[in-house]
Amino acid sequence: MSSPIRKAISSDALTRLAQAIAVAVSATLAGCSSHAPQTDAAHTPNIAARAKQKPIWLSEKPSPQIPQDVWERMRQGFQLQDGLGVNPRIEQQRLWFASNPSFLENAGERGSLYIHYIVERLEERNMPLELALLPVIESAYNPMAYSRADAVGLWQFIPSTGRYFNLRQTRFYDGRRDITASTTAALDYLTRLHDMFNGDWMLALAAYNAGEGTVSRAIERNERLGLPTDYWNLPLPSETQAYVPKLLALSQVVMAPEAYGVNLNPIANQPYFQVVEINQRMDLSKVAEVANIDEDELFQLNPAFKQRTTIDGPQHLLVPTSKAQLLTSSLQTMRPEELISKKSLKPVFEGADDTQVASARRSYRVKRGDNLGSIAKANNVDVKDLQRWNKLTGKNLKPGQTLVMQDNSKRSSGRVNTVIAANSKKQQTKYKVQQGDSLALVAKRFNVEMQHLKRWNPRVGQALKPGQMLTVANPH
Secondary structure: OOHHHHHHHHHHHHHHHHHHHHHHHHHHHHHHHHOOOOOOHHHOOOHHHHHHOOOOOOOOOOOOOOOOEHHHHHHHOOOOOOOOOOOHHHHHHHHHHHHOHHHHHHHHHHHOOOHHHHHHHHHHOOOOHHHHHHHHHHHOOOOOOEOOOOOEOOOOEOHHHHHHOOOOEOOOEEOOOOHHHHHHHHHHHHHHHHHHOOOOHHHHHHHHHHOHHHHHHHHHHHHHOOOOOOHHHOOOOHHHHHHHHHHHHHHHHHHOHHHHOOOOOOOEOOOOEEEEEOOOOOEHHHHHHHHOOOHHHHHHHOOOEOOOEOOOOOOEEEEEHHHHHHHHHHHHHOOHHHHOOOOOOOOOOOOOOHHHHHHHHOEEEOOOOOOHHHHHHHOOOOHHHHHHHOOOOOOOOOOOOEEEOOOOOOOOOHHHHHHHHHHHHHHEEEEEOOOOOOHHHHHHHOOOOHHHHHHHOOOOOOOOOOOOEEEEEOOO
16 A cells, blocks of 8 residues: 555544544533533522622732831931952941940930931932931031030031032031031031042042042042942052941941940930020020920020020021920010029029029030030030149040039028039939839939930940949939
């Protein structure tokens, strides 16, 4: 049989076989259908009702909760950590912070008044929230910080740069210390540097420290030599070479403080202060009395008024949010002369002697980074007088040490000192630390600010031990 005929027969046979299988399958399916049980109408699913149910979208994600702690809010906004890898310069700085945990802890306590405000301003501009840690590097968050280069304030502006960014400097007011004005100026400056160096934050930060001219010349030098022009390869001053790694290392410690043995107390993710408009000259001591604000705290919020009097500065004050309404109401009913005179100042604590209050207003508690020169300049006194009043033979100071700003020995008598001592005992309460206590819990129990509790107990660390005795002043 020829090959074409054999192929035709095979194809015919296969076709008939397929038709037979198709008929058999159809018969089977028909039989199954005829014997299928009938579904009762009462048990038929209500398709219409089911269709009305709200669909569940698997792609929907629960909205992220707003952080209660500013530190956590900052972590969510860090932008400078990508692509860093292992960097010995960063590791060296990180090791220092881990070996000196109190530096960041103390700076965080001082900064608790300002950090929320700075974080919000950075978020408004979509800037990296690591920049909220820049004042830790610059001033340890001390608005009174003063450097040998005559740089002042949280952001350490030198006079010329401060004036360029509209920070006025007079005998009575220094805008470089102004919390809101200096923050605006610093963010304006950083934004300008960021744009100048084509969106490179590392170069912008280096220029903030060393000046844009220094960084630009280093870039031009590397370009001529055919070398890389990124921050890590530029021949910059040693301080600037450590500056950016220091900020990056600090942000890594803040990202995971427990891993480095650092105890960062939570800072409420809400405004600490509020702006209160004023239209007259007033003394901060009187404002503190009227609004029941701790005078030192009020000055920490308004450090630009060098004489603690609202002269030459903006027509507003920064006031703790909880006291803003009280101050606003009081200002509406008070005569201007009542806010200027200091002679009739009411004692901070009920029953305190006037001499004691006057002396308290003229004292200063040493903070980390302070020196006699900066303290003398901030309080308009001479270094030699400061040494004489406090019987200091050298220039070494210790954080927490209290300095007298004037010599009260001629005005004081044994009788007055006895009265002061007696009144002091009445104003103070001793508290024995219990198991599980913390500074925050004790402060809340006695309805006082934690920073005040620390000031009353300068030798007490962050971790309390059962049996410790704490001094708690009674503000009522």
